[in-house]
C-alpha cells in the first residue's frame with residue numbers, strides 16, 4: 001500500500017475526529033490579548049483554558065522586555081547549538097538565577113519542555129538501568145521512555161505500596177546487571193490536579209537506592225511559599241534529585257529547564273541530544289524568562305491572586321455540588337456523567353449560550369461515561385468570573401441531568 005494512502009485511511013486516534021472537530025473543539029483560535037476574556041469566533045468569551053497561571057502573558061513589564069529584547073537582539077541571536085556557537089552570558093545568567101531560585105547547585109536550559117524531557121530521559125539512563133514511573137505520567141515522560149532500551153516498571157498513580165513492589169523488582173534486576181534506578185513522577189498532575197506523593201517517594205530512599213526525577217511543569221511558579229514548586233510545597237525540595245520545570249505555563253513563554261547537582265547538569269550539557277543538536281534558545285526568550293523570574297520572585301501578589309481565584313473557584317464549585325476530584329493545585333477538573341455526544345452538546349451550549357470557553361476531556365483520558373471539564377484559574381480572573389461560571393455550570397448540570405444534551409447537536413458550530 002502507498003504510505004500516503006494509508007495515512008489517508010488511518011487518521012490516528014485524534015485525527016479521526018478532525019472532520020467534526022477542527023476549528024471548534026480542536027485547533028480553536030483564541031484572539032485578542034491573552035487574559036480572562038478573549039475572542040473566540042468573533043465573540044468575547046470567558047477563558048478557562050490557558051496555563052497563564054500568574055497572568056504574566058500580558059503583564060506590561062513582560063511585554064516591554066520581550067519587545068525590547070527582540071529589537072536589541074533579533075530572533076536569530078545566538079546562532080547554533082550552545083555547545084558549538086550559541087552560548088551567551090545571558091543564557092548562563094538565567095541558569096544561575098534559576099539554580100538559586102530552585103535551591104539547586106546548577107541548571108541547564110532546554111529549548112522546549114516536551115522535547116527536553118524526552119532527551120533528558122534518553123541521556124540519564126542506559127540499557128542496564130531501570131525506570132520506575134507513575135502510570136499517569138505526561139506524554140513527554142512516556143515518549144522519553146520509548147528511547148529507553150532497558151527495563152521499565154510502572155506503578156498505579158500515586159500508589160506507594162505498589163511503587164515499593166516495583167522498587168523491589170528493580171533492585172533485584174539492577175543488583176544483577178550493575179545498573180541504576182530512576183524513579184519518575186510529576187509534581188502536579190496536569191489533568192486531575194493532584195500532587196505526586198513526593199514526600200512518600202523520597203522517604204523510600206532510606207530503603208532503596210534510586211534517584212528521583214520530577215516533572216513539575218504545573219507546579220513551577222504556582223506551588224510552594226516562593227513559587228519554587230511542589231518540592232517546596234511538600235518541604236522536600238532537597239530530595240528531588242532532578243527537577244524539571246517549563247517556561248510554558250506559570251511564566252507564559254517557551255523553554256524549560258532542569259535543575260540538579262553541578263555534576264549532573266555538566267553531564268547533561270554534554271549528553272542531551274535535544275540541546276547538542278539544536279539551535280539554542282533565542283535571546284529574547286532568555287531575556288524574557290529573566291524578567292518573568294524576577295517578577296515571580298519580587299511580586300508574590302501574582303501568586304496570591306492566583307490562589308485567591310483557585311480557592312474561590314474550588315470552594316464554590318464544591319459548595320454547588322460539583323465533583324472536583326482530589327485536586328491539590330490550581331488545576332480544577334469538574335467531573336460530570338455523560339456520553340461523548342452529550343459532552344459535545346454541553347460544550348457547545350457553554351460556549352455559544354454562556355460564552356464560557358473551557359476544555360473538555362473524555363474517554364480514553366477519563367473512564368467511559370465521564371465528562372471532565374478542565375478549568376485553569378489564573379491571577380487575571382476575577383471573583384465575578386468565578387460566580388458567573390458556577391451559576392452557568394449549575395444550569396448546564398440541570399440540562400445534562402434532564403437529558404437535554406442527548407441527540408443531535410443543539411447548536412451548530
Ligand SMILES: Cc1ncc(COP(=O)(O)O)c(C=O)c1O
Pocket residue numbers: 112113114115117138140186190215217218246247248255256
Ligand atoms: C507535565 C508536563 N510536562 C511537560 C510539558 C511540556 O512542556 P512544554 O510545553 O514546555 O513543551 C507539559 C506541557 O503540556 C506538561 O504538562
